[in-house]
Amino acid sequence: MILEAMEVSQRYAVELRGVWVKYGSKTILRDINHVFEAESSTAILGQNGAGKTTILRTIVGVVHPSAGWVKVFGLEAGGVDAKRLIGYLPERPGVYERLTAIQNMLFHAELNGLDRSEALSRSRALLEAFGLARVANDRVHTFSKGMKQRLALARTLLADPPLLLLDEPTSGLDPDGASLTVSLLREKLEGGSTLIVCTHNPYFARRICRDALIIDEGCIRSMGDLESLVFERKVRVKLLRPVEVGTLSVLLGNGFTAPVNLGETGVVSEFEVAVKGGEEIAGMVERMVKAGLRVVGVEPVESLPKQDGGEPA
């Protein structure tokens, strides 16, 4: 039944149509309409309380919309069949602290219908992959925050689900753990999984996601290619002779921002300009040359998030 449904709507991993979510009298999501295509990777970005987590919870079915509907590979979200297709990592790891790591894994494996031997072999393999093999028989309350997060990530991948919903997956992870997570998630994406990640960290998002969805006050503010939506691409331009900032502002428009350490003279020979792509760079150079400026170099600068983004993971 699941496979049949998946064949019918293989194009869409998740469909949200007119979704409103309320907690009591508080409205969290307002008329969300969005489709996550199968085998895509999307980062949901937004400030605290924007509704990112609620979107994931609605897709999993642990929160029911007050209006609208959600489908997962064509199945009604929240149903047992739809849940079988999802690997969900909540905001908090949600691991059983009184149990050992392997007991945690086996519990979830059995709930996902894996037989005992398969559950055991997959659990051991994932604990090994996340660097937890040596503590597999230790109780989780002895684990650090990062180790709990690794265990939760391992649990999420247990049943090899085609859809992964991850809420702040790098929370509490050290750089090694984050890199490990990135490489395992990339492997899953190459294998045809669909990935939806809620994060505050655009640097982490760009390592695994192609698309972005920006949420603000429960509404979708923008969506599209993550790189162009979230990051500002800049180039550094070097001129043979200094030129007045005012002239550059007129020539280059909004992309140009005057250097912070501009001297009293008001002239610069090296500056940065925000650009969207190669064509824009060519046009910009052409305009400067036509205006009589001698351009001696144009080199890319590391792109930065357009809004608050945090440190690179």
Place this chain on the structure above:
Amino acid sequence: MRRKILTIASKDIREYLSSRTLVVSLVALPLLISVTIPFFIKTVLLNVPTNLSPQVTRFLPPVLRQALLTMGPRQALYWYMFTVVTLPMFLLLPITSVIVLASDSFAGEKERRTLETLLAEPVSPTTLFLGKTLAPSSVALCVTWVSATVYWALASHYARSVGVSVTPNLVWLTAMLVVVPAITFANVGLVAWISSFSKGFKEAQQLSGILILPIASITIVSATGNLAPSVTLDYAVSLIYLTIFLLLSTLWPKLAKPNRLIQ
């Protein structure tokens, strides 16, 4: 479905056993009832006179008066105390165990932030409810049955010392095999219900305390001699509690909306 119910239940039991405080609180009351009460009865009845005047006999409960026709006062009192008076206490035992355990079922998961993960698993609400009620029920039943066995071993030993043989009669056996499971399942269902809508373990436990009242009332009325335990009473009590459990397991999946559970 059965496998998932057992998986949830065995995970919960494993969690109970890993908490020393929980194990101690589970063992303390049963130990008190099964060991201390027979000893207390034996000590109190040491100085019972060998003959009772008709004025005194007139005020005794009918069951005890009937027993006095076939045995001496001391023997009759031993029989009465061990077989009749203490029975309702063993009906209280599963409730107290259940309150300790079942109030943790949903509220504990909520408090430890594991409920969201559990709700995201491919498990139907009915399976989840049954899994969550099976663990406290089986532990409470085991605790009650083990306590009753210990109690009867001590009671028959003490009774033999005054020349009377006491064994669990039909009322006792029905109570242990029918009433105790019915009370246990119904109370687990009620506590799990309360627990699923409570913010935390303590709130759930405090609210669940009220469930002791019906059986505590039976215990008090029975101790005054105005209500003699009988097989009919056993079945009546069981029927009421089983109905409660069936209602709860049917209604819970419909009423327990996830939005309310994870808040």
